[in-house]
Amino acid sequence: MLQQYDPKNEHILVYINGALLPRKEAKVSVFDSVVQGGDAVWEGLRVYNGRIFSLERHLERLQNSAHALAFRDVPDSGFITQALFKTLQANNMRDGVHIRLTLTRGEKITSGMDPRLNQAGPTLIILPEWKPPVYPPEIALITSSVRRNSPMSLDSKIHHNNLLNNILAKIEANHAGADAGIMLDKDGYVSEANGVNLFCISKNTVYTPHADSCLPGITRALVLELCRDQGIPALEKNLSITEFYTADEVFTTGTMGELTKVFEIDGRKIFNKSGISTLEKIQQGFKAQTETGGTPLPF
């Protein structure tokens, strides 16, 4: 497994609507919308060296997701920032931390789907864990038979908690002994892997699928910006799985695992014909950003 239980997290304090609760007591109601229908939005954030990395981008995506789902009485980003600071301070966490930030539609007056049953306002959950980047240096992928949602069904631009589409792809990867499952879009082009965005590099040009069916990842956006800053050609494009099999380098991006090299897809080894690693250059640039960038913690 890419992630494991860490006993260091046994005594963490979790924020739920203003209260800081020990792990065992940190619970939501059976009437909460996230239990009733996966009706929630979320972000995964990282704390490096006393700073919350890309905080503004994560809060912007959270607000946009909540707005798209017509949540009401959403706390503003200033309030959520203060709640994040308070939670990290209570846990004395300044580095090597991953935060799962969740905003549910809140508690319902009776079980049911209708958002009009939500009359108590949303539930804000901040779950910080000691969890440095967890992926191994290289991973193997398979192509899943599960297609990634297109905007025709559930728009992947909403970062919601209805994750079954991706969980089904992950189950397939587990059965195949791979680390993650590549999900194609409705037309058969590569969309993303079940929990990370995908890039390939061919002849020193970096490619990633259009963000039509994949989550527009924040790490994905940072990599595209970093390539442009470093003069590395980078394009968003429809890409078939064959273009990934035959690329010089393939890598995944995400807050949890940062930039991770892929050594194999569906049993095809990824061979670097160019002899130079553009990925290493991008990884160095990204590391430099995590060492200095982000919103400083006030404690």
Ligand code: PMP
């Ligand atoms: N794709 C999916 C499906 C994800 O859940 C995530 C992580 N939230 C990502 C990609 C990576 O996004 P980010 O770089 O914003 O962490």
